[in-house]
Amino acid sequence: MMQEQLNAVVLPNENGFFGAHGGKIDHPGLAVAMAEIEAGFRSIIGDADFIAEMKRLQQTYVGRPSPLYHAKTLSQRGAQIYLKREDLNHTGAHKINHCIGEALLAKKLGKKKVIAETGAGQHGVALATAAALVGLECEIHMGVVDMAKEHPNVARMKILGAKLVPVSAGAGTLKEAVDSAFGAYLQDLQHSMFAIGSVVGPAPYPELVAYFQSIVGHEARAQFQSQYGGLPDEVVACVGGGSNALGLFNAFIDDSAVALVGVEPAGEGLDTQRHAATLTLGKPGVIQGFHCYYLQDENGNPAAVHSIASGLDYPGVGPQHCHLKDIGRARYETATDAETLAAFLTLSREEGIIPALESAHAIAYALRRAAQLDGSQRLLVNLSGRGDKDIDFAIEQLKL
Structure with a gap:
C-alpha cells in the first residue's frame, strides 16, 4: 500500500x-x-x-488512560484476547x-x-x-x-x-x-x-471526531508493547458510524502486519432486510451531506436498518472506513443479534464484565476468530462501552 x-x-x-x-x-x-x-x-x-x-x-475527569486487560478465560478458546477498557471511562463509553x-x-x-x-x-x-x-x-x-x-x-x-x-x-x-x-x-x-x-x-x-478518538489507539499501542511485547495480530472493534473503531485503528494503520477488523451488525441475517451491515452490503452515494457506502432501497434512498444495538442502527458509515475498505487496509466482518447476545452473556459470566450490546458485536467476532487460531495469536478488542444501559433489554431478550 x-x-x-x-x-x-x-x-x-x-x-x-x-x-x-x-x-x-x-x-x-x-x-x-x-x-x-x-x-x-x-x-x-x-x-x-x-x-x-x-x-x-482526560486524566482527572475521564480517567485516562483506560486499562488494557488480558481476558484469560475467553482466551482458553484459542487466540489470546485483550480488551481496551473504554467502558471504564467516565460516562461508560468512548x-x-x-x-x-x-x-x-x-x-x-x-x-x-x-x-x-x-x-x-x-x-x-x-x-x-x-x-x-x-x-x-x-x-x-x-x-x-x-x-x-x-x-x-x-x-x-x-x-x-x-x-x-x-x-x-x-x-x-x-x-x-x-x-x-x-x-x-x-x-x-x-x-x-x-x-x-x-x-x-x-x-x-469525520476528521474532528477521529482526532479526539485517536487517543484510544495511541494508548492501546503503547500499552500493548509495554505490557505484552510486540503488537497484536488483529485489532477489532464494532462499526456503526465508526468512531470507536477508527479511534483504535488509527495508531496501527502503518503496521502492515496488524489486521484491522471492523464488525458490523448482521441483525437477523444478511439474507433479510433486518440488518445494518453497511460496508458489507451497502452501495456508494451521498447521505446526510457526505459520500459513503450506505444501505439503499430500490429507489436509492437510505434503507430501513436494524440492529439489536441502538448505537449501530445507522444506514451509513464514516468515510475513513469506506476508504480503508477501498484500499484493502481493513476488513469488515459481521455478527448477528443472536451471536451478539451470546457474546454479551459470555463476557459477563466468564470475565465479570457486562459489555454494551454495541461492543458485544466485536466480542462475538473475537470469540469466533479465537477458535480458528492458536494460542500464539493475539486479538485486541476495543470494549467501547459498558452494558448498564442494556441490562433490562438484554434480560428480556435472553429470558433470564
Missing part, C-alpha cells in the same frame, strides 16, 4: 474527502457554519493551552473522548448550546456531561424506539440537564434523530454548534 494512500486515511484533502468518500456540504447556511467549526478546530489543535486542558481533563473536545470547541467559538443526535444514548450522555462541565445548554434528539430500549441513558441525560427531543418520524431510530437534530441546528446557527456523535457527516466532522 502506498504511503499517500495511508495519509489519505488519516487526513482528508482540501475538499474533505478521504479517497472517494466524505466531502463538504453544499447547503449555503450549513456550509458557512461548517467552515466556522473547521477554522475553530484547526485553531484549537494548535493551541498549547487547549491541548494542556484536554490532557488534564464517546466522552470527543464530546469534551466538542464542548470545549463550542465554548471557544462563543456558542451557548450544543445540539446532537444519539442512538444508544452514550453520545447523548457524554455530551450532556461535557456541556454541564463547561456551562453550555445541551439539546439531544433521540428516536422513540431507542428511548424505549435505553431508558437508563434517557434518565441520565435528563438528570444532567439536557433537553431531550423524542423523534417519532420514520423508523424512530438513529437516522431520524440525525435529521431532526440537523433541522434544529439550522434554526439557530449563530448561538449553537452541532456536536456529531461519530466519524460521519460532512467535513470537518
Whole structure:
C-alpha cells in the first residue's frame, strides 16, 4: 500500500474527502457554519493551552488512560484476547473522548448550546456531561424506539440537564434523530454548534471526531508493547458510524502486519432486510451531506436498518472506513443479534464484565476468530462501552 494512500486515511484533502468518500456540504447556511467549526478546530489543535486542558481533563475527569486487560478465560478458546477498557471511562463509553473536545470547541467559538443526535444514548450522555462541565445548554434528539430500549441513558441525560427531543418520524431510530437534530441546528446557527456523535457527516466532522478518538489507539499501542511485547495480530472493534473503531485503528494503520477488523451488525441475517451491515452490503452515494457506502432501497434512498444495538442502527458509515475498505487496509466482518447476545452473556459470566450490546458485536467476532487460531495469536478488542444501559433489554431478550 502506498504511503499517500495511508495519509489519505488519516487526513482528508482540501475538499474533505478521504479517497472517494466524505466531502463538504453544499447547503449555503450549513456550509458557512461548517467552515466556522473547521477554522475553530484547526485553531484549537494548535493551541498549547487547549491541548494542556484536554490532557488534564482526560486524566482527572475521564480517567485516562483506560486499562488494557488480558481476558484469560475467553482466551482458553484459542487466540489470546485483550480488551481496551473504554467502558471504564467516565460516562461508560468512548464517546466522552470527543464530546469534551466538542464542548470545549463550542465554548471557544462563543456558542451557548450544543445540539446532537444519539442512538444508544452514550453520545447523548457524554455530551450532556461535557456541556454541564463547561456551562453550555445541551439539546439531544433521540428516536422513540431507542428511548424505549435505553431508558437508563434517557434518565441520565435528563438528570444532567439536557433537553431531550423524542423523534417519532420514520423508523424512530438513529437516522431520524440525525435529521431532526440537523433541522434544529439550522434554526439557530449563530448561538449553537452541532456536536456529531461519530466519524460521519460532512467535513470537518469525520476528521474532528477521529482526532479526539485517536487517543484510544495511541494508548492501546503503547500499552500493548509495554505490557505484552510486540503488537497484536488483529485489532477489532464494532462499526456503526465508526468512531470507536477508527479511534483504535488509527495508531496501527502503518503496521502492515496488524489486521484491522471492523464488525458490523448482521441483525437477523444478511439474507433479510433486518440488518445494518453497511460496508458489507451497502452501495456508494451521498447521505446526510457526505459520500459513503450506505444501505439503499430500490429507489436509492437510505434503507430501513436494524440492529439489536441502538448505537449501530445507522444506514451509513464514516468515510475513513469506506476508504480503508477501498484500499484493502481493513476488513469488515459481521455478527448477528443472536451471536451478539451470546457474546454479551459470555463476557459477563466468564470475565465479570457486562459489555454494551454495541461492543458485544466485536466480542462475538473475537470469540469466533479465537477458535480458528492458536494460542500464539493475539486479538485486541476495543470494549467501547459498558452494558448498564442494556441490562433490562438484554434480560428480556435472553429470558433470564
